[in-house]
Amino acid sequence: MKAIGFKSSLPIEEKESFIEFETVKPTPGEHDLLVKIEAISVNPVDFKIRQSAAKDTVLETPKIIGWDAAGIVQAVGEKVTLFEVGDLVYYAGDITTPGSNAEYQIIDERIVGRKPKSLTIEEAAVIPLTGLTAWEILFDRIRISPEKDKGKSILIIGGAGGVGSIAIQLAKNIAGLTVIATASRPETIEWCKNQGADFVVDHKDLITSVRNAGFQNVDFILDFVDTNSYWDSMVELIKPQGHIASITGSSDPVALNKLKSKSVSFSWEFMYTRSMFQTDDMIEQHNILNKIADLLDSGVLKTTLKETYNGLSAENLKKAHQLLESGKTIGKIAIKF
Known part of the structure; x- marks a missing residue:
């Protein structure tokens, strides 16, 4: 599968601040979903981790980041009960696992919600985190x-x-x-x-x-x-x-x-606490995402999407990170695959 990552923490203007590469499509564990990602969003946590995760070093394997995604469930682990193959989902991920800047991602079902029916895939992708x-x-x-x-x-x-x-x-x-x-x-x-x-x-x-x-x-x-x-x-x-x-x-x-x-x-408040420490109430993030989806579908809430780039590419991620790093972002940026 195609993925975007980095081997070293470089300024975003540098050619290899993001690189495109091929890697093996992951296999879901017992409680995991394999999601074919159709849109992602970027957040300040993305550039902060890009700037610090490989400082003064060169990683052997590129690090995949990204913590907002919407897509379709392609496969499920044997103990999954909340979703089925074909379901449309959205989620913010887990900071301890490979991120969403890729064609496919493994994600624990307890931190995944159903995609709001009334939103486009990119409108949904900007909401979870x-x-x-x-x-x-x-x-x-x-x-x-x-x-x-x-x-x-x-x-x-x-x-x-x-x-x-x-x-x-x-x-x-x-x-x-x-x-x-x-x-x-x-x-x-x-x-x-x-x-x-x-x-x-x-x-x-x-x-x-x-x-x-x-x-x-x-x-x-x-x-x-x-x-x-x-x-x-x-x-x-x-x-x-x-x-x-x-x-x-x-x-x-x-x-x-x-x-x-x-x-x-x-x-x-740290949104990753529940998944990072596998807290007893980790499934609350599934519940919250479903509540938010209901509120979006009923018109009580609206998407915060401001700008969309088309295509999973190093270039689009660089543009999104540059805008975030400027501190001038309004609302959210999505990248539609």
Whole structure:
């Protein structure tokens, strides 16, 4: 089968930052699906791993990355119960196994959902990683409840990005929150409004812009950009007994002591935790993806696809990674095979 990978962590402009190669089509294990991939998407995690996984070395076998895909089930393992050959599926994958930048992929059925019927294959492919991340951070980490939290305020830092785009929709349409999203360019401001944000504020002067929007403090904050860069602003803006959650990680320690006087909670969200550690509730990602598919099919949520490239090629992956690395991406990019 054809695959795209890399042997060394090179700048994306370099000729061999991605290479096309042939490899053996994998065989599914007991709980696995073999999926013929028809579309993929790219996420910041892709370029971060490309930049670090083979630094100062040359791998013997090219590393295949990619963590968003939609396609058709071609074969199933002997203990598979959730899917059959011919099913259309979508998923975000497992960071510990070969990725989706290939014609075929093996994937554990417990982290796979049915493809939304109303979406094209490329519209579906952009949803899984960001949809799972946004759902988990809202409902598993902060544990927001539409019944008790409806009408409360949430600040989403990085509203026009892939995760921010779907988080706005979930926070507004499912949780019933008042959504404040950050954006600074006319096109990103418009995008956030189209996703359902009630207010769009400027991250360059976060405290002032949030307060100018009429909020002295907010109940919840989601950080999708840079934990430490916004930490003092988040500490200032969060309400006493509020909750801050982040997906971005930090190379420096986070000053959690600054939250003590307000009794504020803080959570990390990492979408790969369940598959990486084979948690007891790993099948929840299957359930969440199916819930999101239902919400997309009923029109409660909409795809966040912004741009599509045609064809599985090193060139298309380079273009997608370059755009992601620029930090100017709006919504999601798909590559249709």
